[in-house]
Amino acid sequence: MEALNRLSSNGTNQTRGLRHPPFRSPPQEPGATMRARGDTRRSSVRGPGPPMAAPDPPDREAADAAAPAVAVTDADGVVTAWSPGAERLLGHRAADVMGRSVATLLLADPGGDLGGDLARVLRARAGWTGFAEVRHREGHAVPLRVRVSPLSAEGGEARWLFSAGALIPAHGGEGVADEALTVLLHRSPMAVGVWDTELRLLWMNDAAARATERSLRDQVGRPVTEMPEGFDSPGLVTTMRRVLDHGAPVIDHEYPWRSADGRRSRTLSVSFFRLEAEDGRPMAVCTVAVDVSRSWARERIRLLGEASTRIGSSLDVMRTAQELAELSVPVIADYVAVDLAEAVPVRDEPLGRLDATEVSVPAFRRAGAASIHEGIPESLWARGEAVYVPSASPFTEVLSLGRSHFEPRIDVVPGTWWDADPRRARVARETGMHSLMITPLVARGETLGIAVFVRTENPRPFDKDDLVLAEELVLRAALGLDNARQYTREHATALALQRNLLPHDLGGAPAIEVATRYLPAHLRDGVGGDWFDVFGLDDDRIALVVGDVVGHGLNAAATMGQLRTAIRTLAYVGLPPGKLLGRLDALALRLVEGDSGSGHPQPLNATCVFAVYDPATRRCTMARAGHPPPALLAPDGGVTLLDLPAGTPIGVGMGAFDFESLEVVLDEGAVLALYTDGLVETRDIDIDTGLDRLRGALDRTGQPLDELCDGVIDTMVGDRLTEDDIALLLARVRPSD
Known part of the structure; x- marks a missing residue:
């Protein structure tokens, strides 16, 4: 206890010689009004033991800044030692707190719930771990994670070791989190919050503070029912209570959020899981929220799911192609055309019998087309008509090679393939086409045609994610087209047989x-x-x-x-x-x-x-x-x-x-x-x-x-x-x- 006594004399000595158990994580039940409900399991620490050998840091100021927040009290809770770390954390100098009850630092009446719990802990000689709000020298509350451990001094005199860590990083520091955890929690786009067993906020990261539009200092200790307007508090309370009571996590629970003025809204996907002590007792519930309102992956899954039910159900070639075009507008493109090759006969007259022009040949038939513009001004051909393309063009290359053509920025200038297709070049300029994708309709190893995706009003060029989505969508449509083609062929054969019979x-x-x-x-x-x-x-x-x-x-x-x-x-x-x-x-x-x-x-x-x-x-x-x-x-x-x-x-x-x-x-x-x-x-x-x-x-x-x-x-x-x-x-x- 000699090292601890030196702390009480000048308040600046180091506490390296103290032996105390490490903090337990995570927390149990903190209180915005400092109710010391915590872990009252008896500590195994019986004394300080021999000092730990460690060299003095070369920089005394840096060492003081890194010192832990530690205090020692007598059996009645009167402060007898106060470390530099405690002064740095709470602003109180050792001379200000020595000889005073530690309860006077708490944001509660010493005779209230905290005082009663603390007195019980001290009388029972039991250790305690939990959360508390402590009064800073400037008057504001500082939420802390606190551990109280019994010490035995010479002659059997009872003493207590109070060690604490800040929940809110001070002056850009990391508080109780190490650097990796700080990066994860404070720079993560996910909103993370920790709530005690009474569903009062213990801690939240920067993303959560931005989502609620309030700082951690303004909200710590508040129950979830006092969250800012726009959050579905009743739904959150029900889910969080269930997780705390039963322990089973809830993943991807969605609920809407709307700003107080009603102008902004979003959809949040929240996951909940329980934080438990070493013995399995529930100590807190953690929430992790992600804004999925504009999740491209989510939109992609929705679109592909809709494609599974909408495309190809009719077993009609023309209708299946039109379903693909309509489903893709405007989610992927502003204009989509589906052109089928000779492998999928749309009309009785084969394309090979049609006359070619000076610059193009009839390579496809237009089976589907959709646009955000009325009348589809981007399309040169109506459904069912032959589509002419230059003999050497991205359209014929996609058909012959079975690989997509990706042109995120259309440049209708001399020296490009557009020179050989003046009609398309004119329409591209007139309608403002600026981004192009052409994907093959491939089913069972055979290319059935192509799908053309164009952006005009949407200013964002196509990217690789757009291409992947278009290819997946077209793949599903191609299978539907192939089924429709086979059905049409078999149906025609059966009908011909029956009519002959x-x-x-x-x-x-x-x-x-x-x-x-x-x-x-x-x-x-x-x-x-x-x-x-x-x-x-x-x-x-x-x-x-x-x-x-x-x-x-x-x-x-x-x-x-x-x-x-x-x-x-x-x-x-x-x-x-x-x-x-x-x-x-x-x-x-x-x-x-x-x-x-x-x-x-x-x-x-x-x-x-x-x-x-x-x-x-x-x-x-x-x-x-x-x-x-x-x-x-x-x-x-x-x-x-x-x-x-x-x-x-x-x-x-x-x-x-x-x-x-x-x-x-x-x-x-x-x-x-x-x-x-x-x-x-x-x-x-x-x-x-x-x-x-x-x-x-x-x-x-x-x-x-x-x-x-x-x-x-x-x-x-x-x-x-x-x-x-x-x-x-x-x-x-x-x-x-």
Whole structure:
């Protein structure tokens, strides 16, 4: 204690010989009104021990400035030693505080909460670590991190060692943080704050002070509910309490901020985590906030996410290209054009058949264009038109090499590639184009076209980040375009196959008049397996067929062709409708069995209605296999759904049994309607409701059959996109000669 006693005599001696435990970090519960709630675990320090050998610093003034803030008190808290570091930190000279209670330096009444806690600590001989506000000699508050450790002097006399460090750096100093931490916290763009367990501010860095527009000295000790107007204090309190109570951090919690005058706003992303003592007790909560209002990475993620849902959903080449252009304006560019090469046919006429000009060749077709300017003055071509480019230009280079062209500053002057493209150069000058990017539309190793990005009104030139974003966006669009291209190709193939398989001459016969309609579905697989057929049999009888193969695409169309051929064959040998459908069912099973050698047999499932009309007797015999019932329009009006047994679909395996048949007499002028379920059933309309609507749509006597057919389609379908193929066959009995 000899070294400590020397401190009390002149207040300038060093405290190198003192042995005391280091500060614990982080804090527990500081108080703006100096409530000494802290760590009251018993200290293991029992005495100063032998002095530590260390050379005196060569510069006494520098040594005094670096000295720690230390004070020693007796058992009752009366100051008996005061270090130069304490004088430097608080402004009080040793002569001013010697013999006074340490409680008088605190910003609280000695008899208040702090006085009570301090007295309890001193009586219990327990160590204490926490935060306190101490009165500076000039009267202002100085927030400190304080540690109180018991000392044992000779003869058993009790003493206390008070050591403290500043929370706020003074005179440009680093306080309790080392240089690296100071750089991180004070020069970081992230706003960092530390709050005690009562959610009062202990410390914040410069970025946080700028965000709140108040200094640390003005806010330290204040609860979060007294934060400046514009912060979502209730939301912060709830989140901070949850982190303190449960310990689980909260990452990237967003909330809005608006200035008091309402003119400025921003979105803050705040993360919260709990600071704990060595034994796991919560001591404080730390907040780290970042302004994400104009985060380019955030905007990039948003744009790419939107692209995933908007681009390519229609499986239409032109629409997909237009979606890319519209999504990119104005986020990336002021004007965007999407031009497709010959690999993606937009029109029937190939580009290679178009004549070239003296300076350019037709290399693309304009599939999409968007601009911030009404009328798109930057575009020389309308959607669907051929786009001409010089044979040697950035456009052809991007197409052939598959690499982007990056021209952050457009310079339309002699000696550049613009010389070979005078029309584009004129438009560039007239519209103020100053920055250009051209990116290839590459999918599965094939370049499908290019996307052109231009800035006019936005004064900032494109940078590499813009190019990366454009390339990522175009890559997603290219996949959508390729899917649309393949779908268009397969759809056209399936439609061509189906049209070739469907009958071309359905003039009927002298006995009946026939009208038909076919509508493919507006779905990914497009054309399905719906079909109709009318053909003559022996004795002037007429066969009428409508069927529906489950599924869409080429397989369904091919299966439809097989079934149509099989029905004709079975009908030619004279099988009646019920027996014919039984044989067709058995044949379908054999077709599947024959396909089993591939290892992946495809089940065949279809519905069908087959009718045979005999004009000699006016009797019509019909049977159906899982198909909607035929409808009959009487000559004098009134529509009846024929009570024809439904049967099972073709391919179920009931071929050992004949299907039940129904025979009706058709009067002159009667209309028999055969159709597929796509006409009467949708996702939103059940089949019973659809059948009721069909009766109303058919109940129109005296109309020409083609007009009646169109009227039924208009009433049942209208402008909606069809979810399933639709086939409709109307047959009217002609008057007998």
